Amino acid sequence: MYISFSPQRRDDALSVSRQGGILTINGDVFDFSALPEGATIAAENSPSPWITGPIEHINGKLHLTLLLPHGPGPSAVVAFPEPLVDPDDGPLDLPHDPKEVEDDLDA
Incomplete structure (x- = not known):
C-alpha cells in the first residue's frame, strides 16, 4: 500500500487504520481488496471524501491520496x-503536529 497525503487547513480530525486491503477512515470501512491489478477508481468516484485522488492497484499495491x-x-x-509505504496493519501513524497543552493554573 502506498498512501500519499494532501495537506489541508481544517479543524476536523483524521483517523485511519488498515487491515490488508481494507481501510477504516474515521470509522467508515472501505474494502479495496477486490480491486484488480491495473484497475483505477477515478477520483470523482471515490467512496470517501477523505480520498482526494484516484485509487489505483499498481504492481500489487494499492495507491491512494488522503486529505x-x-x-x-x-x-x-x-x-x-512523506507518503506511507507498506504500513503495517492496525492504526496508521499519520503525520501530525503535537497538540498544544494549555496549562490549567486556575484548577
Missing part, C-alpha cells in the same frame, strides 16, 4: 508529508 487536516502553522512534517 491530511492540519491547524494553522503546520510544521514541515505536516505541510510536506
Whole structure:
C-alpha cells in the first residue's frame, strides 16, 4: 500500500487504520481488496471524501491520496508529508503536529 497525503487547513480530525486491503477512515470501512491489478477508481468516484485522488492497484499495491487536516502553522512534517509505504496493519501513524497543552493554573 502506498498512501500519499494532501495537506489541508481544517479543524476536523483524521483517523485511519488498515487491515490488508481494507481501510477504516474515521470509522467508515472501505474494502479495496477486490480491486484488480491495473484497475483505477477515478477520483470523482471515490467512496470517501477523505480520498482526494484516484485509487489505483499498481504492481500489487494499492495507491491512494488522503486529505491530511492540519491547524494553522503546520510544521514541515505536516505541510510536506512523506507518503506511507507498506504500513503495517492496525492504526496508521499519520503525520501530525503535537497538540498544544494549555496549562490549567486556575484548577
